[in-house]
Amino acid sequence: MSTAFADVTASDSTLRRFLHGLPGVDAVGLEARAASLGTRSIKTTAKAYAIDLAISMIDLTTLEGADTPGKVRALGAKAVNPDPTDRETPRTAAVCVYPDMVATAKEAVAGSGVKVASVATAFPAGRAAIEVKLGDVREAVAAGADEIDMVIDRGAFLSGDYMTVYEQIRAVKEACGTARLKVIFETGELSTYDNIKRASWIGMIAGADFIKTSTGKVGVNATPPNTLLMLEAVRDFRAQTGVQIGVKPAGGIRSTKDAVKFLVLVNETAGPDWLDNHWFRFGASSLLNDLLMQRQKLATGRYSGPDYVTVD
């Protein structure tokens, strides 16, 4: 990647010129497109397919100060076996925890194929020295994390210091080794769609395996328009370079209806190649219960309730 974009990343000014030369985002058009794709009616067999696909794409997440090993083990058990009353239910893609919980999570999902993702780089603010961030990443990788979710330095990005953002992503990617890297932009803090687009390209050029909307810790998290914009970015990037990059909306996706809307966006924008948990993920916790309740509804014909899924 670095070779294809060597001229772009040669200096601060070439990078800036490239990012500011990207076509501007038509905000009204983007929102209208996201809204119109959200009106698709997905029923019966297509809905059953979408629900199972969405379950298999979840990064089941717990990122609280109050996380305990017991809670992480419970989360792991749920990821491996989401609905104990129906063993046909697919497993989630991964569990997502803080670095100090990686070893516990790894043990909880051992042998199941469920991955362990860890947030790192002074999540969620990202306000720490680069050495601290890299130490955070190395610790998570050493503990066995299969995937690393890093946050970009929004302060540097917003002050126009794109090169720092780029170089930090590069450094983290290197520290990841074989672990896949998800780069979180915290779209709610980037103010404009143009900024989200620029951040997406910095992430992709710097070698991200996934670009991810948000931490889930701020007011505005994943929305259909910002996810649509990022899907367009990965589509364009593959068309240009042949390299496929994943997308992960996170935060605020709570209902099956929302999740299905995102899947429609994926299919209509990036295409069916992305309809796989290797290339698309949901960062969520409560979404899984709603998907399971809808799954039970389809199976039995009667509405289910929160008493029939685990409390987490």
Place this chain on the structure above:
Amino acid sequence: MSERLTVFKTYKLYVGGKFPRSESGRVYEVTDAKGRWLANAPLSSRKDARDAVVAARKAFGGWSGATAYNRGQVLYRIAEMLEGRREQFTREVADAEGLSKSKAAAVVDAAIDRWVWYAGWTDKIAQIVGGANPVAGPYLNLSTPEPTGVVAVVAPQESSFLGLVSVLAPVIATGNTAVVIASEKAPLPALSLGEVLATSDVPGGVVNILTGKAAEIAAPLAAHQDVNAIDLTGAGADLARDLEIAAADNLKRVLRPQPVDWSADPGTHRLTAFLETKTVWHPTGSLGASGSAY
């Protein structure tokens, strides 16, 4: 002077403290006792029922956790608000049930009084059905009634207002939340009651009012795993049987239909129908010279 244009009222559902149209977009024609068109009412679908259950479940924590005294105040407030709209309800009940104005007024007065009656019961029912139990051991043993949860109510078909109030008030008085299916033939007084509830300090979602075909809406409610009880008062014999079978799946409390004189003293059986008894055992050792445990 030009003639005023008629302002028609759009009757809408009452769900989660809001007034939505049916999710299905459907309506049906409501006529008075003589077959003259009165208005269109929403023809609710099973998705409206689902949304109403979600709203009722959301409201349950706050409403069941409110003090009984506070619930009594809120129920009394409903009576106060109804008193101010007595004329409107008298007209709607007269149209809906084909009563004379004076008879309809008597029905509305009885309905208002019923709210007051149940408002008084909110903080007294616990003394009637709960209390300390004598047990053979060194324990203080206390029983208290707790609300069952989300209650689906098939309101009476004939008594569109007094009957409705008589089945709804006891459900919410004890801290349950309700999804009510109004009389199919005469739904307008129920929909107007929604407007009264919205301005009576009743938290949104505590009462949800749906109109349409009882069979269509009640079936998904009876089968719904997040509904804890169902009152079948307004269901015909065949429908009631089917609903009771569906309700057995998650062991819902079921109140079977029975002939009721709505103008008579209601008693407390509707209050106790949707209560669960919680009993607490507390070790005391023996107290006093008699050796009594409590």
